Amino acid sequence: MKLNTLKMTMALLLVIPMALTSCKKEEPEVTPVTPAAKSMTYDYEFNNGQVVASAAYDGTHKDDMTAKIKVEENSAGKAKITVTLNNTINGEMYMIHSHDAADPTTTPNGTPYNETPNSDVFTQMVTGNGASVSVSQTSTMTYAQITSSYDAFFVVHDPLQAISTTDISTYLFVGAFARTQAASGLSRGTYNYAFNTGQVAAAFAYSGTHTTSLSGTLNIQELGDGQSRVTVALENTINSQIYMTHSHDAADPATTPNNTPYNETPNSNICTLMIAGNGDMAYSSQISTESYADLTTTYNGFFVVHDPLQAINTADPTTYVLLGSFAR
Ligand SMILES: [Cu+2]
Secondary structure, three states, rough: OOOHHHHHHHOOOOOOOHHHHHHHHOOOOOOOOOOOOOOOEEEEOOOOOOHHHHHOOOOOOOOOOOOEEEEEEEEOEEEEEEEEEEEEOOOEEEEEEEEEEOOOOOOOOOOOOOOOOOOOEEEOEEEEEOOOOOEEEEEEEEEEHHHHHOEEEEEEOOOOOOOOOOOOOEEEEEEOOOOOOOOOOOOOOEEEEEOOOOOOHHHOOOOOOOOOOOOOEEEEEEEOOOOOEEEEEEEOOOOOOOEEEEEEEOOOOOOOOOOOOOHHHOOOOOOOOEEEEOOOOEEEEEEOOOOOOHHHHHHHHHEEEEEEOOOOOOOOOOHHEEEEEEEO
């Protein structure tokens, strides 16, 4: 009895590892034995002056882009870097660079970085597709170097203007390379405008031949220096027509030349844009010295898009294809 028990125990001890081995063998050979590769992602907001308050992006690119850097450790321990850009413009080529940090007293133009990007880390370009695009490079540095000791700026240059390596207001994105970005706390307001069917006043309803499918979106983006970026996007525009898009300050009709409840001269510090229709969504933007709080709470004006199909008439709101309170 005692001997049998011992034999059984020994048999079990032999069988258990065999069972484990055979069990392992039955598994499909897709699971690598190596430990999970290291990986980190870093999110970037559009350049609204978070890093250099005086150099928020000032150009014609739409400001609803976001970017992401993913750093992965490859089997050789090097950092594979993938940059993803969201809300790109179809057909435009985006230059994406790592610019090594440098002492501004030693650089030719006083920049706090080398103007020549570091091609050993990330110097790539990618063509936009109207949505999200990605591009990768395996750097010569290790994962640990890129994510902890490498000191550089992540820069995405604007494809819509000549490349400048000194003017940070031409950068769509700028931030510490492969580092978690501090929350900016910058505000953004979005206001939608349907076609003018008399929402402001029945007597102001549009009268003309423009298709009523036109609509607009006004975005107010707070910038790091206290100013604002004012962007207007129009949907269902007519190709090759120019849409005069204005903020008209509210006024007492008893005091205006043609008794309009607004100043007929638009407020050029807030919104005087000419948007070129393209048969689809068209947009433009400008920087206003007014603060986000002023524009979205205290400023009292009208958002007006004039009909491109008839002579502009600032006294006749029935020629306005879009009309509403500005940023409300
Ligand atoms: Cu106007």
